[in-house]
Each structure stands twice: as structure tokens, then as C-alpha cells.
Amino acid sequence: MSPAPRSLVWASFVLAIVGLADAVYLGYEHGSGSNSLACPETGHLNCTKVTTSSYSEFHGLPVAYLGVAFFVVLVLAMSPWAWASTSPQLRWGRVALVCGGVAFAVYLVWAELYKLDAICLYCTGVHIVAFLLFVIVLFAEASRVPEEEP
Amino acid sequence: MKREQARRQRRGRLMIVGGVVVVVVLVVAAVVVAGLNHKTKGATTTTASDAVLGQVTSVPAATYDTVGLGSIKDLPPTINGDPLTADGKPRIVYIGAEYCPFCAAERWSLVAALARFGTFSGLGQTESAPEPEVYPNTSTLSFHGATYTSDYVSFSGYEIQDTNHNTLDTPPADDLALLKDYGDKNQSIPFLDLFGRYVVQGSSYSPEILEGMSHTEIAKAMQDPSSTVAKNVDAMANVFSAIICQSTDGQPSDVCSSAGVQAATDKLSAS
Numbered sequence: 001m002s003p004a005p006r007s008l009v010w011a012s013f014v015l016a017i018v019g020l021a022d023a024v025y026l027g028y029e030h031g032s033g034s035n036s037l038a039c040p041e042t043g044h045l046n047c048t049k050v051t052t053s054s055y056s057e058f059h060g061l062p063v064a065y066l067g068v069a070f071f072v073v074l075v076l077a078m079s080p081w082a083w084a085s086t087s088p089q090l091r092w093g094r095v096a097l098v099c100g101g102v103a104f105a106v107y108l109v110w111a112e113l114y115k116l117d118a119i120c121l122y123c124t125g126v127h128i129v130a131f132l133l134f135v136i137v138l139f140a141e142a143s144r145v146p147e148e149e150p
Numbered sequence: 151m152k153r154e155q156a157r158r159q160r161r162g163r164l165m166i167v168g169g170v171v172v173v174v175v176l177v178v179a180a181v182v183v184a185g186l187n188h189k190t191k192g193a194t195t196t197t198a199s200d201a202v203l204g205q206v207t208s209v210p211a212a213t214y215d216t217v218g219l220g221s222i223k224d225l226p227p228t229i230n231g232d233p234l235t236a237d238g239k240p241r242i243v244y245i246g247a248e249y250c251p252f253c254a255a256e257r258w259s260l261v262a263a264l265a266r267f268g269t270f271s272g273l274g275q276t277e278s279a280p281e282p283e284v285y286p287n288t289s290t291l292s293f294h295g296a297t298y299t300s301d302y303v304s305f306s307g308y309e310i311q312d313t314n315h316n317t318l319d320t321p322p323a324d325d326l327a328l329l330k331d332y333g334d335k336n337q338s339i340p341f342l343d344l345f346g347r348y349v350v351q352g353s354s355y356s357p358e359i360l361e362g363m364s365h366t367e368i369a370k371a372m373q374d375p376s377s378t379v380a381k382n383v384d385a386m387a388n389v390f391s392a393i394i395c396q397s398t399d400g401q402p403s404d405v406c407s408s409a410g411v412q413a414a415t416d417k418l419s420a421s
Contacts (some may be wrong), residue, residue, distance in 0.1 A: 038338035038352030039250040048336065054283075106178060113185025116282050131178070135171050142163035145156045 001086045004140035012078040012136045019129035020071035023064070026122050030056060030064035050120035055111040063108070067126060070101060074133065083140075091141060098137045101130040173340035188341060192313025193277035195248060195292050199366075206258065206291075207265035209384060211285060214240035214410035220385025225414075225421050226393065228398035229332055231346030240397035243325050247311040248318070249279035252353035253340040254290030255360060258368060258383045260342070261291055263390035266405045267398070268300025273349040275365055278357070279313050285357035289365045290350045291302040294318050304412060310339070344380035344390075345397045352391070 003009075030051045050056065056063050076082060077094045085091075105127040112119050222243030234241040237386055243350035244260065254277070261270065274292030278285065293307030307321040321329075328343045342350035360368055361379050392414035395406035405411060 037255075037354075037356060038254055038334075038336075038340070039247065102174060107183060109178070110181055110185065113182065117279075118282075128255045131174070134174070138167040138170065139164065140169040143160065145160050 002145050004083050005143055007109050008136050008143070009078075009080050010138040012083075012133055012140065013075070013080060015133055015136070016078040017075040019133070020068070020075050022122055022125045022129065023067035026051060026120075026126065027062075027064040029122070030062050031089040035100055035113045045121060046118040047120035047122055049118040050112060050116055050123055052114050053111075053118075055108070055115060062092045070097075073097065074101070076139075078133070086109060088112045094137055095141060098130070102134040105130045176409075192249060192279045193273040193287065195276035195294065195312065196256050197205055198273040198291055201364045202291075202369045203270075204277065205373060206262055207270070207272075209262055209372050209387070211404075211410075213373060213380060214384055214388055215408055216410075217384040218388065218410050219417060220381035221310075221378075221383045222382065222389060223262055224354070225389060225418055226342075226344070226348040227351045228347055229349050229370040229412075231328070231332065231418070233345065234328075234346045236306070239300070239302065239304045240345040240394075241306065242338065242345065242394075243321075243328055243343045244305070244307040245321055245325070245329050245342075246293070246307075246309055248274075248276050248290075248294065248309050248313045249283065249311055249315055250339055251278040251283060251288045251357040253284035253309075254285075254288040255261045255353040255355060255383075256340045256342075256350070256386075258292050258360075258372070259354065259386035259390060262372065262387040264298060264300070264303070264386065264393065265303055266387075266391055267394055267402070268298055268303045268305075270298050272296040276313060276344040278391040279315075287363065288357045288360050289368055291365075302401055303394055305326060312417055315340050318418075321359040344393050347397070348393050354386045355361040358385075384410075389418075392418055 005108060029047060051064060074097060077090070077097060082090060082094075108123065110125060112123070151185070169306055180369045234243060242264075246257070246299060261273065265269065273296045274294055276292050278288040278290060292309055294309040294312075296307060298305040298307070306321075306325060308321040310321070311316065312318050329339075329341045330338050331341060332349045334339050338351055340350070340353060342348075344350070359382050363371070363379070368379060368383075371377040372383055374380055375384070387409040391405060391411045394413065395401075395411060396418070398406070400406040
């Protein structure tokens with residue numbers, strides 16, 4: 001199998017690191033979520049409301065921490081060394097990861113817009129990164145062609 | 151030949167991927183566009199009822215005295231700001247929003263306290279935002295469009311957004327700077343700067359105590375010193391009154407020397 005285009009490999013690696021940094025910040029915000037009797041002055045843009053809402057947990061697990069775990073795995077899967085592997089398990093695993101990521105992002109956007117009436121820009125950053133990784137991984141995998149036998 | 155076939159297969163895969171990406175983009179766009187248009191309508195603000203205002207602005211002195219500090223444990227912190235004045239009178243700046251449930255709770259105390267030193271006109275009557283906002287539909291008053299006249303103190307009240315998050319009042323830069331300078335990193339509301347000496351950020355009691363109550367029920371409960379509402383709302387009105395009395399040299403004396411206000415004054419002096 002031919003290697004994935006170098007530009008896509010490095011773009012995915014950098015994006016995964018950016019996503020991880022954003023997820024770590026959101027994990028911190030979730031952990032230190034303010035319970036003060038006050039409203040942020042920002043109206044619809046309200047990270048605290050999102051990161052401390054009932055939708056900030058998924059089956060009892062904090063979504064912020066799930067995000068950190070997800071991006072830790074993504075950083076490993078998007079590293080140039082992982083891309084160099086032709087293991088079908090790794091390749092399909094990577095595709096499954098980004099598909100799952102973008103599906104979960106759509107669910108969270110739905111929760112923000114329909115249930116919470118609030119948008120968290122840092123969450124939106126993570127969603128955009130998840131979508132871009134989805135696009136990059138699919139195109140990178142589709143670009144690969146089987147090596148010709150000698 | 152094989153290479154040509156591989157190239158064709160690759161082109162086919164890229165087209166499929168392109169199609170998948172387009173479908174995902176369309177789904178996300180549909181969710182976002184529909185979501186942005188999806189809004190639960192909040193209450194409409196009306197002129198406050200005379201019956202409600204009549205009770206809120208004339209809580210008997212005996213009720214205030216019996217309540218004293220009630221359930222209020224934490225008093226507003228002091229700041230070393232520039233003295234806030236207007237027309238030679240000490241000035242209070244309030245920044246809040248109609249959607250905000252914590253502002254909804256705090257307004258009852260503020261209106262009750264200021265009514266002991268002057269007169270409001272044009273106060274509104276509304277509710278905080280509906281679900282999914284916390285403490286949804288908390289009954290409250292609104293300072294938007296209201297004016298306050300007093301011989302002792304000046305008041306500037308801004309409601310920056312209505313219940314549906316539409317822009318209402320835009321505070322002047324100087325007043326907005328107070329929120330930035332003395333507020334927290336979220337610039338949380340409600341925010342009160344009392345004469346540059348005290349700051350209140352957030353409500354002094356939980357909006358939960360007003361849950362499910364109509365305006366009339368809250369106003370009525372404020373008359374009963376044994377009610378949970380009075381022990382919080384009236385008690386905080388005593389605290390506000392005590393702070394105001396510090397800036398008016400104890401005038402008017404009937405208010406400033408009352409037992410309820412004195413209880414708050416003593417606690418302020420001790421803290």
C-alpha cells in the first residue's frame with residue numbers, strides 16, 4: 001500500500017494535537033465549573049453552561065474527559081509513525097475513530113443548539129477539528145493505492 | 151495497464167469520499183441552521199402591576215426589623231474604587247439581564263431597598279428565561295425603561311438583554327468598565343457597584359426560593375417575616391439599605407436607624 005500524502009499526514013497530526021489541547025482545556029473547565037449564583041455576561045456564548053450541563057456527561061462519563069481520551073488516541077493514530085504502518089486494523093481503526101468523532105460532534109452540536117440554547121466556542125473548536133480530521137483521514141486513505149508487485 | 155486501473159480505482163474512491171464529505175456537511179449545516187432558528191420564547195415584559203409594586207415598595211418597617219439579616223450569611227465585599235456619584239449624590243450601578251435568573255432574584259431586594267430612599271417609575275414585570283436556563287421562569291421586575299428619583303442616592307440600572315437574549319440597554323463605557331475592573335473573568339451578572347465601595351456579583355440567595363411563585367405571591371411573602379422569601383429578599387434589602395445609609399450619613403434616619411438596617415450595619419462594620 002502506498003503511503004498517505006505527507007501533507008495530509010502532518011496536517012492530521014497537528015490538528016490532533018490542537019484538538020487535544022482544546023480538549024484538555026475543556027476538561028479543566030468541566031472540573032472547575034463555577035457553581036456561583038451568576039450568569040456570564042456572554043449570553044448565548046456560554047461555555048460554563050455547556051460544560052456543566054446534563055449533556056456534559058455521557059452514560060455517567062464526563063464528555064470533556066472522554067474528549068481528552070479520544071484526542072490522546074487520535075494523536076497516536078495520526079502520528080507520522082502510525083501513518084507509516086500499513087496494518088489494516090490501524091487503518092480501519094483510524095477511519096472508525098474519526099467517523100465516531102464526527103457523529104458525536106453532531107450530537108453535541110444538536111444538544112447545544114436544541115437543548116441548552118448555548119454555544120461553547122472551545123467545544124465548537126473541538127467539533128471543527130474532529131470534522132477536519134474526518135475529511136483528512138478519508139481522503140488520505142482513499143489516496144492510497146496498492147503497491148505494484150515486482 | 152495495472153497502474154491505469156489503480157488510478158481509476160483511486161479516482162473512484164476519492165469521488166465517493168468527496169460525496170460522503172458533502173453529505174456530512176449538508177447534515178451538519180441543516181442541524182445548525184435549524185438549531186439557530188429554534189428558540190423557546192421567553193416571557194414578554196409588561197409594566198409592573200400596581201398591586202405588586204405597592205407591596206414590594208412598602209414592606210412594613212416592622213417586617214424588616216423582625217427579619218434583620220435573616221438567612222443572609224455573606225455580605226458584599228468592599229472595593230477601593232473611585233467614588234461613584236451623580237448630581238452630587240452617591241450612585242449605584244446595576245448591570246443585569248432579563249433572561250438571567252440570578253438577576254431576577256436579586257432585583258426584588260434591590261427594588262425594595264431603593265424604595266426606602268426614593269421612588270421608581272416605569273418598572274417592568276417579567277420572568278427569567280424558560281428552560282433550558284437554570285431556575286427557569288423566575289418571576290421578577292425589570293429596570294429597563296425605569297427611572298429612579300431620590301434625594302439621597304442615584305441609581306443607574308441596565309438590563310443588557312431581554313428574556314430572549316435580544317439587546318436592550320447598552321451601559322456607557324464608564325459603567326461597563328466597572329464590570330470589567332471589579333467583576334470576575336466571566337463578567338458575570340447581576341453586577342452591582344455601590345458607590346465604588348461595595349460590589350455584588352451574582353445573587354445573594356438562590357433563585358430556588360422563588361421557584362414556582364408568581365409576582366403577587368412573592369410580593370405577598372415579602373410582607374411575612376417568617377417566610378423564606380422575606381428571610382432572604384427582605385434581609386438583603388436590609389443589607390443594601392445599610393450600605394446606602396453609609397453613604398448618606400445615616401439619612402433618612404427612620405430607615406437608617408431601624409433595627410433591621412442596624413443589624414446589617416453592625417455586620418458590615420464587623421466584616
